[in-house]
Amino acid sequence: MLEMIIGAIANFFTRFLPFMFFKKHYKKFLFLKDEFPTVLLTILTLYMLFPENSNLNELKYKLIGISITVILHLLFRKFLLSVFIGSFIYILLLNKF
Amino acid sequence: MKFFNALKDTLPIFVSYFTLSFSFGVLAVKMGIHPYIAIFMSIVIYSGSLQFLLLAIYNKLSLLDIFITSFLLNFRQFFYSLTFLDRYKNHFYKIFALTDETFAILTHKKNDPKYELYVSILNHSYWIIGTICGVVFVQYVNFELKGLDFILISLFVVILIENFLDTKNFFPTILGIISFLIFYFLGVENLLIFSILFSFLIIYLRHKYA
Numbered sequence: 462m463l464e465m466i467i468g469a470i471a472n473f474f475t476r477f478l479p480f481m482f483f484k485k486h487y488k489k490f491l492f493l494k495d496e497f498p499t500v501l502l503t504i505l506t507l508y509m510l511f512p513e514n515s516n517l518n519e520l521k522y523k524l525i526g527i528s529i530t531v532i533l534h535l536l537f538r539k540f541l542l543s544v545f546i547g548s549f550i551y552i553l554l555l556n557k558f
Numbered sequence: 559m560k561f562f563n564a565l566k567d568t569l570p571i572f573v574s575y576f577t578l579s580f581s582f583g584v585l586a587v588k589m590g591i592h593p594y595i596a597i598f599m600s601i602v603i604y605s606g607s608l609q610f611l612l613l614a615i616y617n618k619l620s621l622l623d624i625f626i627t628s629f630l631l632n633f634r635q636f637f638y639s640l641t642f643l644d645r646y647k648n649h650f651y652k653i654f655a656l657t658d659e660t661f662a663i664l665t666h667k668k669n670d671p672k673y674e675l676y677v678s679i680l681n682h683s684y685w686i687i688g689t690i691c692g693v694v695f696v697q698y699v700n701f702e703l704k705g706l707d708f709i710l711i712s713l714f715v716v717i718l719i720e721n722f723l724d725t726k727n728f729f730p731t732i733l734g735i736i737s738f739l740i741f742y743f744l745g746v747e748n749l750l751i752f753s754i755l756f757s758f759l760i761i762y763l764r765h766k767y768a
Contacts, residue, residue, distance in 0.1 A: 462595050464616035464624055469603045471628035472635075476653055479639040480646075487640055492765035496730040498634045499721050500757045503734025505631065506714045508750050509614055509707075511742065523708065530712040534719050541574055547712040548705075555705040 519555065526551030564676035571659045571681050576688040578606050578713075582613075583692020585706045589613050593693040600689035604682060605657060607717070608632050610710040615750075623751050630754060634658075645669050655682050733757050 479487060510523055530547030537543070579600055586596035591613065599609050608628055615624060638661045639646075639653060646652050649671075655678035663677055718731065737753040737760070746752050 462591070462616075463621065465591075465595060465599050465603070465612055467621050467625050468608060468612045468616075468628040469599070471625045472603050472605055472608055472632050473654070474629060475632040475635040476639050476656060478636055479643055480648060480653055490636070493633065493761065494637050495725070496727070496733075497630075497758065497761050499718065499725075499727075499730035500734040500737070500761065501630050501633075501754060502714055502718055502721075503731050504738050504750070504753050504757065505611065505627075506711060506718065507735065507738040507742075508753075509711050509714075522705075523711065526708055526712060527715055530715050531719060534716050538720075538723075540716055540720075541577055543716050544709060544712045545577070547715075548709045551708045551712075552703055552705045556703060 522551050522554040525554065560670070560673045561676050564673055564680055567663055568677055568680045568684070571663070572684045575659070575681060575684040576691075579685045579688030580692040580695070581706075581709055582606070582609055583689040583694075584696050585610070585692075585709065586613055587693055587696045588703075588706055593697070596693050597686065597689050600686050604655065604685055605632055605635075606685075607710075607713065610707075610713065614707060614710060619750065623748065627750060627754070641665070646674075649675075651675075652678050655679070657681065733760055 510527075511520070526547045529550050530543045533546055534540075534543035582600070583593075583596055586599070586609075587593055591599075599612070603609055603612075608631055611631060612624070612628070615627065619627065635656065638656050638658075641661075642653070642656060642664075646656075652674055660678055660681050664674055667673065722728075722731065734753075734757060737757040738749075740756065741749050741752045
């Protein structure tokens with residue numbers, strides 16, 4: 462599984478770069494610190510939400526699942542609760558129990 | 559004594575790490591990843607969002623794109639390491655094991671090498687144990703469920719909400735949406751990489767000229 466090893470190496474870099482050779486130059490990258498991770502997360506979320514061959518029904522269920530996740534999280538701010546109940550409802554809808 | 563302190567402080571992490579890595583183990587096997595590779599990932603990657611993302615993209619993107627996306631997704635860890643530069647000196651394992659949650663526990667504590675090591679090892683082992691249990695669970699409980707990978711989407715949505723509640727800053731989310739939509743409607747092939755690079759450019763220009 463070359464893909465996973467590549468992912469692991471990329472991950473290693475994020476954790477070890479400051480210790481390797483960024484001690485002097487890290488200030489140049491500080492501008493990425495606050496906003497870029499959120500931008501990236503937004504893009505990745507949309508990318509997974511709208512795959513190339515998505516059908517309309519699936520998309521509808523996804524939006525329902527996400528709405529439930531968002532509402533639960535705004536109400537309780539319990540990370541596991543929002544993630545799992547939102548996913549659970551989506552999976553129920555998709556598999557039509 | 560320090561070990562028991564670490565055990566007590568990491569108990570809440572145990573619950574979330576175990577549940578999440580358990581789901582990862584189940585999902586990985588369901589998506590056709592070999593159980594040993596799933597466990598291997600939890601040992602050497604040890605990052606929830608990246609491991610789930612890899613399941614979603616590993617058979618869709620080129621190796622270079624996988625590298626770039628993984629690197630950027632976890633780029634925040636760069637800043638955790640940076641914060642701990644003096645504290646950790648060159649301790650290989652502790653640097654490796656500096657996840658969001660470990661960082662969150664340790665950043666409010668005084669410098670204490672033994673305690674740091676215990677917290678790191680405990681959190682890492684919760685993550686690995688959860689994965690092993692998930693992987694074993696699917697071997698025995700065979701079920702057909704579509705849509706398990708939705709966990710990743712709702713995981714990301716929750717992180718986004720937390721982030722927004724923290725910073726009250728709409729800009730990054732809006733920039734992300736616009737970057738994605740531009741290339742989505744243009745129908746370009748490397749949608750992900752193009753929208754990432756585009757938003758990177760905007761952030762850079764904004765930093766430089768605003």
